[in-house]
Amino acid sequence: MSPVILGIESSCDETCAAIIEGRVVRSNVVASQIEMHLKWGGVVPEAAARAHLESIIPVIDEAVESSGISWAAIEAIAVTNRPGLVGALSVGVTAAKALALQLGIPLIGVHHLEGHLSSTRVLDVEPPLPHVSLIVSGGHTELVLVRAWGDYEIIGETRDDAAGEAFDKSARLLGLGYPGGRAIQQYAEGGNPKRYSLPRGLRNEGIDFSFSGLKTAVARLIEKEGDSIHLGDACASIQHAIVEVLAEKTLRALESHSGTFLTLVGGVAANASLRNRLKALCALHGVGFATPPVEMCTDNAAMIALAALRSFEQKRFDDFSLDVYPNATLPAIFTTY
Numbered sequence: 001m002s003p004v005i006l007g008i009e010s011s012c013d014e015t016c017a018a019i020i021e022g023r024v025v026r027s028n029v030v031a032s033q034i035e036m037h038l039k040w041g042g043v044v045p046e047a048a049a050r051a052h053l054e055s056i057i058p059v060i061d062e063a064v065e066s067s068g069i070s071w072a073a074i075e076a077i078a079v080t081n082r083p084g085l086v087g088a089l090s091v092g093v094t095a096a097k098a099l100a101l102q103l104g105i106p107l108i109g110v111h112h113l114e115g116h117l118s119s120t121r122v123l124d125v126e127p128p129l130p131h132v133s134l135i136v137s138g139g140h141t142e143l144v145l146v147r148a149w150g151d152y153e154i155i156g157e158t159r160d161d162a163a164g165e166a167f168d169k170s171a172r173l174l175g176l177g178y179p180g181g182r183a184i185q186q187y188a189e190g191g192n193p194k195r196y197s198l199p200r201g202l203r204n205e206g207i208d209f210s211f212s213g214l215k216t217a218v219a220r221l222i223e224k225e226g227d228s229i230h231l232g233d234a235c236a237s238i239q240h241a242i243v244e245v246l247a248e249k250t251l252r253a254l255e256s257h258s259g260t261f262l263t264l265v266g267g268v269a270a271n272a273s274l275r276n277r278l279k280a281l282c283a284l285h286g287v288g289f290a291t292p293p294v295e296m297c298t299d300n301a302a303m304i305a306l307a308a309l310r311s312f313e314q315k316r317f318d319d320f321s322l323d324v325y326p327n328a329t330l331p332a333i334f335t336t337y
């Protein structure tokens, strides 16, 4: 029988709940706070926590109701408890504890990045071990060597902004709102990616990334071009600069670790240009490639439940002392926080 797990995710600005039955996603509800954060041009932690508090119960109810599975059939509660905004994480963890207690079922704390890494589990083919994963989101840009589930080595990471932040900050400078990744992708369609020359941070150095120079260059470009800036070409050039540097470093990581399989996960993995570029790159180099459907790339609770499925099968549960760890790093998963 396939275990039924309720997943809860509230580490940043989306309140999410999902039901999985084995590796099949029965429901995956995401309540976005984007409208609210648009007003301030970014995520305000206290406001995010309050919004999670308001939507967590309705979102969980909707996930259970729309799954077609009864409350009584749920066998465990999985919840993101690290890393993220402390107030936001606490709302999810408190709700998860209350439900686990009421339903008399186990509680499983999940690392948000292990959730992203596990998002590929909805696909028919499970990535072989070891494999390399590029995690690209609003808070993270990491190349990870997944030796085994629970045994991760970060082989490359950003020294400043994350790739998603580079999209978001550029979009904000161009007046395209928050979050900016999808907007840049839309405006980039049909634009000329070679029109504006933008920097590729740390291009000739190792596997680490740097995106802060891009934001400065975009600000300078806007200042220089003024009203004559071509929005489509600017977005295409920004997207191209980010995608190219991600592709180059990923290839270097695969080569230096004899990688034969790559997974692409995280919110920025929703970007069509990045998906296509990495797919083609892997095909060219004889490397296997997998990326989840777009709705499983951005934050969601199905990926949290999928990560917990492994713990469930190994009977590794948490107790009610489960805490939140806002700054937990990935390799620390099964040791210390």
Ligand code: KG4
Residues within 6 Å of the ligand: 012, 136, 137, 138, 139, 140, 163, 164, 165, 167, 168, 179, 180, 181, 182, 185, 266, 267, 268, 269, 270, 271, 272, 297, 298, 299
């Ligand atoms: O994984 P995620 O939902 O949240 C974090 O854990 O950070 O990632 C959100 C990030 C944002 O920076 C957003 O701009 C970016 O993912 N993003 C995209 C696209 N869709 C979302 N970036 C580029 N192209 C997209 N289509």
Ligand code: ZN
Residues within 6 Å of the ligand: 112, 116, 137, 138, 266, 267, 298, 299
């Ligand atoms: Zn995320």
